[in-house]
Amino acid sequence: MCASCDDTFASPGPKSELEEGMALTPRFGADGLITAIATDAATGDLLMVAHMNAEALKKTIETGEAWYWSRSRAALWHKGDTSGQIQTIVEMRIDCDQDAVWMKVKVGGDGGSCHTGRRTCFYRAIPTGRPVEGLTLEPRDAGKLRPAFG
Template identity: 70%
Template structure:
């Protein structure tokens, strides 16, 4: 595939890293809030496309992860985008359950800000 085909064509050709993964950013489809950054392998990406629900690859557990399968915080995908060189994806999702995305129970994994080199909780 040429650079032009990769960047402007209509063929989905994700470029996974050496570990077979691609970065996936999930934002809330309604508010635009960044919910989480996760990783997908080819199977997770395909399952996400096929089911309309977010699937990721858990690097810590070394397994496919259907977001919300145990917590109820399923992420229904409104739109899936891929960046210009097809090495990152952006999912616009509608969280189900209590609306949380973080394993800590928070709405977003990005719940702390860096101020003066320290972490400060933010809503």
């Protein structure tokens, strides 16, 4: 499959149209992907950062549920298909240069989004305002809802 030569979406125009226009012309990278970010529609918490190719983006828009491109499995991935953790989109947006999408989602099943079994992939804080040498991460929202996948 050649995601970058997919003709589902029109090609990006000049910068002014890309940034100020109302046409969806996603800028897929050399790998055929854009960045996809899911936040919890109720709390605003960042749940996960993943990627979409043209097919995943189209399916997400049309179904109102998050589909991704799994880089590790090199496969289209309907989030929650086996786990029940379906991400239903409350609102979807695209950024200025159209290479990233933001989805505010409501998560099904046990409410988790991370393959480690947690609600969010961002379960460790980086302390700031101090030298990086000897720095130790700190747990946040680190409780597991279920065992890890894979």
